[in-house]
Amino acid sequence: MTSTLLHEPLVHAPLVHEPDLAQRARDWVEIQERMLVPLYEAVYDQLRVGGGTRLLGLGCGSGLALLLAAARGASVTGTDSDVRRLALAQERLLPPSVDPVRRWDARVAPYTSGGSPLVESAPPDVVTAFDAPGHAAELAHATPSLAPGTPVALASWGPPNRCGASSLLHTTTRCHTGYGEAERVAAADPANPAEPTGAPTAAEAAAEAARSDPKATVERHGDAYAGSGPSEATNRQRLTELARHFGLQPFHVGSVACSFGYASLDSAVRGLLSTGLFDDRVGGEAEGDSFEEGDRSRAPRELARALSPHRQNDGTVWMPHLFQYVLARA
Secondary structure, three states: OHHHOOOOOOOOOOOOOOOOHHHHHHHHHHHHHHHHHHHHHHHHHHHOOOOOOEEEEEOOOOOHHHHHHHHOOOEEEEEEOOHHHHHHHHHHHOOOOOOOOOOOOEEEEEOEOOEOHHHHHOOOOEEEEOOOHHHHHHHHHHHHHOOOOOEEEEEEEOOHHHOHHHHHHHHHOOOOOOOOOOOOOOOOOOOOOOOOOOOOOHHHHHHHHHHHOOOOOHHHHHHHOOOOOOOHHHHHHHHHHHHHHOOOEEEEEEEEEOOEEEOOHHHHHHHHHOOOOOOOOOOOOOOOOOOOOOOOOHHHHHHHHHHHHHEOOOOOEEEOOEEEEEEEEO
16 A cells, blocks of 8 residues: 555664654554544545545645545645655655656645645635644634635544543553644543533633634643543534634534554554654653653553553454544534
8 A cells, every 4th residue: 555655665664762753754654644544535425525626634744635535536735734744745645747656636835823825825625634633723724714615524533432542541641532743632531520610611722722822732732622531422522612613513423433453563553653642641750751851762662561452363453443523614
């Protein structure tokens, strides 16, 4: 599969103590990103993405979702703040002119606090945010300019009891409920007290933070989505609330199984580390230490130990995982 997505042979580096960000981006492309294909395809089927569609991908990463839409005949535009993943999206979608591989009708550009010029120059008729809590700032920037009726897809992890990878985050320190580069989400703990009556909801807090401060950190978006329990309905409700607070009108909700499967334990560790979710959750010597401050070698070791229950007799690693999405209209 990857031979059709990247145009150079890829060399795997062994696990090292210092994160190699370029190799990590490659690990995301080669190992982890394809786990999300069922989510991408389900959303595209619901929105009938195909020839004539002008699709905008917010937080497009390394561009696999864009590539799948382009293969359906859509004109695709992607924006992301991760320049390493965006460079890989450029490789996939816009290979050199001498390359015989088809050049898609595609554009990609970095996202900054001022937005992306592509968003203004090419009005989309479909918008996707497959990591909606992690890209609330992009949603806040893009949604006001959308034509009425434009469909927007927002997605995120399902409830912790339906997401195998959540147990890994519990084991290494605490659970996350989002999915994206360097995103921090608090533990889904049924013992957490409910929000006081009259207080803004989690989605309201995230939406307001993104509207008032486009530079708001990912931690703020993630913390606003701290779970109060493993309820599938509650997770969908958070996405629905996020859509409504950006002025969108939800019309469909869905869930998609995206099992995480790996050929080996090493592949599983590299794939999961490529998400960035474990950077400040593992390796600190004391509470409050960041990944950078602690013993970096602990991250692969602790993650490999946590993966042990998911290892199969043939050495492969498999865990069930659920994503949820909400479709809304501007």
